[in-house]
Amino acid sequence: xxxxxxxxxxxxxxxxxxxxxxxxxxxxxxxxxxxxxxxxxxxxxxxxxxxxxxxxxxxxxxxxxxxxxxxxxxxxxxxxxxxxxxxxxxxxxxxxxxxxxxxxxxxxxxxxxxxxxxxxxxxxxxxxxxxxxxx
Amino acid sequence: xxxxxxxxxxxxxxxxxxxxxxxxxxxxxxxxxxxxxxxxxxxxxxxxxxxxxxxxxxxxxxxxxxxxxxxxxxxxxxxxxxxxxxxxxxxxxxxxxxxxxxxxxxxxxxxxxxxxxxxxxxxxxxxxxxxxxxxxxxxxxxxxxxxxxxxxxxxxxxxxxxxxxxxxxxxxxxxxxxxxxxxxxxxxxxxxxxxxxxxxxxxxxxxxxxxxxxxxxxxxxxxxxxxxxxxxxxxxxxxxxxxxxxxxxxxxxxxxxxxxxxxxxxxxxxxxxxxxxxxxxxxxxxxxxxxxxxxxxxxxxxxxxxxxxxxxxxxxxxxxxxxxxxxxxxxxxxxxx
Numbered sequence: 001x002x003x004x005x006x007x008x009x010x011x012x013x014x015x016x017x018x019x020x021x022x023x024x025x026x027x028x029x030x031x032x033x034x035x036x037x038x039x040x041x042x043x044x045x046x047x048x049x050x051x052x053x054x055x056x057x058x059x060x061x062x063x064x065x066x067x068x069x070x071x072x073x074x075x076x077x078x079x080x081x082x083x084x085x086x087x088x089x090x091x092x093x094x095x096x097x098x099x100x101x102x103x104x105x106x107x108x109x110x111x112x113x114x115x116x117x118x119x120x121x122x123x124x125x126x127x128x129x130x131x132x133x134x135x
Numbered sequence: 136x137x138x139x140x141x142x143x144x145x146x147x148x149x150x151x152x153x154x155x156x157x158x159x160x161x162x163x164x165x166x167x168x169x170x171x172x173x174x175x176x177x178x179x180x181x182x183x184x185x186x187x188x189x190x191x192x193x194x195x196x197x198x199x200x201x202x203x204x205x206x207x208x209x210x211x212x213x214x215x216x217x218x219x220x221x222x223x224x225x226x227x228x229x230x231x232x233x234x235x236x237x238x239x240x241x242x243x244x245x246x247x248x249x250x251x252x253x254x255x256x257x258x259x260x261x262x263x264x265x266x267x268x269x270x271x272x273x274x275x276x277x278x279x280x281x282x283x284x285x286x287x288x289x290x291x292x293x294x295x296x297x298x299x300x301x302x303x304x305x306x307x308x309x310x311x312x313x314x315x316x317x318x319x320x321x322x323x324x325x326x327x328x329x330x331x332x333x334x335x336x337x338x339x340x341x342x343x344x345x346x347x348x349x350x351x352x353x354x355x356x357x358x359x360x361x362x363x364x365x366x367x368x369x370x371x372x373x374x375x376x377x378x379x380x381x382x383x384x385x386x387x388x389x390x391x392x393x394x395x396x397x398x399x400x401x402x403x404x405x406x407x408x409x410x411x412x413x414x415x416x417x418x419x420x421x422x423x424x425x426x427x428x429x430x431x432x433x434x435x436x437x438x439x440x441x442x443x444x445x446x447x448x449x450x451x452x453x454x455x456x457x458x459x460x461x462x463x464x465x466x467x468x469x470x471x472x
Binding site (some may be wrong): 017047050051052076079081082083085086087088 | 247409410411412413422424427428429431432433434435437
């Protein structure tokens with residue numbers, strides 16, 4: 001059984017630069033110290049983001065992953081998207097069109113939570129067998 | 136005996152800037168309304184037209200630049216800028232042309248990039264015996280006319296008269312780029328680098344499809360994949376990749392490991408280390424992404440910044456022919472010779 005708290009959804013500020021990014025980290029930091037932190041950062045309001053903002057996002061992701069949790073981005077504004085791509089970190093984050101979808105994605109059973117008794121391809125082959133029988 | 140007048144007038148540019156693409160709040164749009172003045176492949180559309188016409192056998196030629204646009208033309212070398220109304224100046228030039236016995240004056244208001252044969256246009260005008268002949272293309276009218284100065288009155292409102300010029304229009308069948316949006320600007324670069332038009336990069340084609348201007352420097356390990364252009368004194372650092380019709384203009388610096396793809400880096404722009412710039416126009420601290428239709432002001436100098444001001448006008452590498460005077464005193468070039 002997976003033990004983890006609720007999914008935390010936080011709004012990233014419109015100006016996600018320098019000082020703002022630092023304040024944001026101060027708010028989010030303690031929440032990332034829990035066991036398996038699950039965080040969604042809602043980025044629809046972001047109009048400006050600099051390398052400090054990107055650095056903050058990467059730091060948060062790193063902290064979440066260290067504790068076996070995850071951090072996902074939702075509703076990423078075009079401005080934020082351009083900056084993430086420009087600084088080559090767009091692919092580092094899992095992104096979703098809405099916060100709801102991002103939250104729901106945490107309920108999906110992670111691959112490493114599947115029983116490991118049979119190899120991963122076992123299920124595929126048994127499905128194929130069933131298909132053959134049906135045809 | 137034909138003459139020519141080139142106008143860079145501001146009055147219609149304000150209207151045009153409102154129609155610019157959805158990069159509505161772009162710093163580029165606020166500052167740079169006159170896209171024909173932006174240096175592309177080493178030369179602006181404005182500079183290119185003036186140079187082209189100066190090589191044509193016009194007996195007289197005058198260039199009028201509205202003072203509000205003067206700072207928006209990157210290569211305004213050797214020109215005097217007149218604060219006076221450019222249209223009034225042009226009308227006065229036409230009167231002077233009339234007095235000098237000039238029978239046809241080509242008048243171009245720079246905005247669009249238009250490829251045309253001046254001799255053919257003037258021949259068309261003379262053949263039809265028009266007072267004013269206006270050029271057009273498949274998409275509509277162009278700001279390009281031939282005027283018979285003989286009919287002009289002293290107090291004529293030249294601009295209104297030209298706007299009401301009727302048929303027959305001279306059909307331009309060659310390449311036209313209206314340069315109304317930043318996307319048009321990128322398209323012109325791509326078309327020029329792909330030889331789809333006659334707008335030529337100002338530099339040496341060091342290998343097929345790769346042009347480099349004087350002083351451009353490519354460090355070891357950097358890759359320039361054709362078609363691409365590197366402007367005067369541009370510097371490309373190690374492990375960079377410049378590709379897909381990208382143009383790096385004068386005095387730009389692309390720092391270590393950055394990829395520039397399908398993008399224009401306008402003169403005097405620094406682009407930082409390890410970045411991915413695609414489908415964009417970068418100008419100092421302004422970044423416009425054409426695919427996402429987003430304009431950003433990058434305040435982080437590590438990412439992007441203005442390297443330095445453009446070379447002071449007059450020190451530029453291009454000089455207009457000395458027999459042409461620019462500004463208010465015009466159409467006297469023939470007398471000077």
